[in-house]
Structure formats: structure tokens, C-alpha cells
Amino acid sequence: MKADRAYLDWNATTPLRPEARAAIAAALETAGNPSSIHAEGRAARGLLEQARAAVAAAVGAEVRNVVFTSGGTEANMLALTPGLRVGSQAIEHLVVSAIEHASVLAGGRFPHARVETVQVTGEGVVDLDHLRSLMAGARPALVSVMLANNETGALQPIHDIAEIVHAADGLLHVDAIQALGKIPLDINDLGADLISVSGHKLGGPTGVGALVLASHLQGLEPLLRGGGQELGRRAGTENIAGIAGFGAAVAAAIPAMATDMPRVEKLRNRLEANLRQTQGSVIIAESVPRLPNTTLVAVPGLRAETAVIGFDLAGIAVSSGSACSSGKVRPSHVLEAMGFGPELAQSAIRLSLGWSSSESDIDRCLKAWRKLAGNLTKRDHETELERF
Known part of the structure; x- marks a missing residue:
């Protein structure tokens, strides 16, 4: 990369x-x-x-x-x-x-x-x-x-x-x-x-x-x-x-899995701990056993396609769901099956890590996330003021 x-x-x-x-x-x-x-x-x-x-x-x-x-x-x-x-x-x-x-x-x-x-x-x-x-x-x-x-x-x-x-x-x-x-x-x-x-x-x-x-x-x-x-x-x-x-x-992957995946999981857990600080954020499926590298996060009001573009402009590759269907303008069938409504489903961002992921990758991601979340908060505040 x-x-x-x-x-x-x-x-x-x-x-x-x-x-x-x-x-x-x-x-x-x-x-x-x-x-x-x-x-x-x-x-x-x-x-x-x-x-x-x-x-x-x-x-x-x-x-x-x-x-x-x-x-x-x-x-x-x-x-x-x-x-x-x-x-x-x-x-x-x-x-x-x-x-x-x-x-x-x-x-x-x-x-x-x-x-x-x-x-x-x-x-x-x-x-x-x-x-x-x-x-x-x-x-x-x-x-x-x-x-x-x-x-x-x-x-x-x-x-x-x-x-x-x-x-x-x-x-x-x-x-x-x-x-x-x-x-x-x-x-x-x-x-x-x-x-x-x-x-x-x-x-x-x-x-x-x-x-x-x-x-x-x-x-x-x-x-x-x-x-x-x-x-x-x-x-x-x-x-x-x-x-x-x-x-x-x-x-190469199977012998390395025992050391790579615990390290990746620690990075994932650090990432999620910071993502949770955004008001309204939801880590999807966090209460069940998951792959050690995968986070699906949603914040109502933050459009997934907008977030993906924002991350990309910040030099970070993320996904709004399955790579085989992310180009389609419709909510994830997975989230629909889980009972999520359109607003949350359309805001879901997938962050997935691998053997060469680093602390600096997480730092960069969180910096971009705070900017995106900050823009969302600012927009919501301006919308609220317009009501008066």
C-alpha cells in the first residue's frame, strides 16, 4: 500500500x-x-x-x-x-x-x-x-x-x-x-x-x-x-x-494467524473505543463473537457514501458494506435482515484491518472520523438554530 x-x-x-x-x-x-x-x-x-x-x-x-x-x-x-x-x-x-x-x-x-x-x-x-x-x-x-x-x-x-x-x-x-x-x-x-x-x-x-x-x-x-x-x-x-x-x-497466513490476529484485534478494539465517543454511534453486532478485524459502525444522519468519500480524500480506504454491492444505492440487505431501519442502515461504514495494519493507520482513521462527526454535529446544530 x-x-x-x-x-x-x-x-x-x-x-x-x-x-x-x-x-x-x-x-x-x-x-x-x-x-x-x-x-x-x-x-x-x-x-x-x-x-x-x-x-x-x-x-x-x-x-x-x-x-x-x-x-x-x-x-x-x-x-x-x-x-x-x-x-x-x-x-x-x-x-x-x-x-x-x-x-x-x-x-x-x-x-x-x-x-x-x-x-x-x-x-x-x-x-x-x-x-x-x-x-x-x-x-x-x-x-x-x-x-x-x-x-x-x-x-x-x-x-x-x-x-x-x-x-x-x-x-x-x-x-x-x-x-x-x-x-x-x-x-x-x-x-x-x-x-x-x-x-x-x-x-x-x-x-x-x-x-x-x-x-x-x-x-x-x-x-x-x-x-x-x-x-x-x-x-x-x-x-x-x-x-x-x-x-x-x-x-504464509495460517502459521502467522496466531500472532497477527491478536494484534489486529487490539487495534480494532482501540478503534471502536474511540468511535463510541461519537454521540449516537452504533457498533453493529458488537455483543456477539466477531472476526477480530472487522468493525461496522453507523451514526444516524451520516450518509455512508459521503463518509467513504471523506475518508478517501483523507487518504483512507474504507467501505460502506460488501465490496460486491457497495456501488448500489440501497441499504445493506444484511442490516435490513437484522431489523435496522433505512436511516441507520444507510449510514453504516465498514472498517476492516489486516496483518500490516498499524497504530498510525488507526490514528489517521480516527482523525478523519472526528472531522466527519464534527461536520455532522455542526450541521445538526445549524439545523436546530434554523427552527427559531
Whole structure:
């Protein structure tokens, strides 16, 4: 990042790790197709499998069950497949939480008539009673719930969700894209049947991700058909450079997580302690477990788009919500699902940190925030005077 700017939008994308950059450069010098059996092809295959092993180790999966994709959206699309089987019975219905990423809310390949939505609490956590009621029917369902929300950072009770889903003979897909590299992640401990991950959320390149399958999963239908790559589960010659960068980023991020994230959480807590001093400010989902790097703050009357521009002019990158939808002039669907009204929802600013975030980044952010909040207070005061 540029020395004269502070980057506080790590949930949108992260800087490329040096290890990933080096792996990408090396892979670009490898000419072989990983499906070829000659020496050059075997060299490319070696890079592919090295990355696959790194991703598998990071999520506690078997190496052969990592399916590389073009990113998190494709991984989610591949996961949401009618016909996945529980024993001999094929699943034909999908249940998604109301706070999922747009790529999950779209329903994958399930017909809209076979998709149901489970509600969340005011803190952005899945309503387990509502989930039980949806799973009480005779038809087993695939349930898709993200581990960590990309806007609020709220962590979902995946273990409890898995118990409910499996007791009803369903399957569970977990979008773990924001979680990988920030909190420990194990597909078996979670009780998940499929999990999605992405490279650019932890220091890898954009345009590469993976769907990871539990060993028992059956009936996954390819989204892309053609060649037999990825054991027939995803056709197309693999993006060796991107995958190598993804693997290198994972290999660097997971060991560093134990020291990086506690430091990041301290920075986040300092940031929030100061944000709370602004009259009317709300730290959203602060009473539930969250990612250690994420703050979603709202102040009624402060328009999010105005604040984002103000931060940018001050040399600070922040977001007004999900990077995939922040260009749209409408309140966050996550905050709507949590029951927030339009005024508060339209004022929400997401501040997200990462491994190279510093005290000076927080200082700079708070200086800009005080100016924005001061302008809001001044405007409110002037409005009040106009009433007399």
C-alpha cells in the first residue's frame, strides 16, 4: 500500500503477500499444462498439487477433496447443486440465511421455488428456532450459512447449525471466505459437508478460490463441463499462477494467524473505543463473537457514501458494506435482515484491518472520523438554530 494512505478495507480484498507474489512469478515461468505427462507438465502439476495440499491442510480436509475454482462466487455456485445425496436420497431443496453473500442468495442452480430463507436475530446471528422449523419438513435440504459475515464480522454458530441440519438428514455448506486466515478453520470440527474459500481475502491473488468437500459427500455435479480436470468436478485448464499464489498465501497466513490476529484485534478494539465517543454511534453486532478485524459502525444522519468519500480524500480506504454491492444505492440487505431501519442502515461504514495494519493507520482513521462527526454535529446544530 502507498505510504501516504491507510488501507482499512481488508474484507474487500487484501494486499498481495510477498510469498504469493514470488510463487506467481515462479509459476509464470512454468510452461507446462498440468494435464500433460511430460516433464514440463509434471512441473506444473507439482505446483498445482503443492497448493492443493496447502489449502487442504489449512481447513483439515483430504487433499483430493479440494476443487480449485475461479474464486469464491464460483465455489459457492458449484456447492449449491441439486442432486447432492444423503445416502440414496437426492437433495432438491435449499435453505440460505438472510445475511448470505449475493452469490449464495442467488440460489446457485436451485429453482427459486425450492429456496427458502432462514431469518437472523438483531445481532445478525442465524435464528436457530426458525432453522429448526424449516428443517422439520419431510424433504431433506442443503443449508448454506456463512461462517463469518463479510459486513458485520459476526460469527455464526456453525456447530449448532450442523447438528440441526444433520438431524434432519440435510447437508451443510459453509461460506468460509472471510474466515480463512483470520480464525481457526476445520471442515470436520465445523461439521460442514462443503466449504468455500477464496485467495484474495488472505493475501493471495484475485480470481482463484476453492470448494472443499467432506470425504463422505456424494453427487456433486460439475458447473463447468468439458475436460476431466479437478477429478472431473471442474473442467478447464487450471490457473496455475493464481493457484500457486493462493497456496503460498495460505501457507504464509495460517502459521502467522496466531500472532497477527491478536494484534489486529487490539487495534480494532482501540478503534471502536474511540468511535463510541461519537454521540449516537452504533457498533453493529458488537455483543456477539466477531472476526477480530472487522468493525461496522453507523451514526444516524451520516450518509455512508459521503463518509467513504471523506475518508478517501483523507487518504483512507474504507467501505460502506460488501465490496460486491457497495456501488448500489440501497441499504445493506444484511442490516435490513437484522431489523435496522433505512436511516441507520444507510449510514453504516465498514472498517476492516489486516496483518500490516498499524497504530498510525488507526490514528489517521480516527482523525478523519472526528472531522466527519464534527461536520455532522455542526450541521445538526445549524439545523436546530434554523427552527427559531
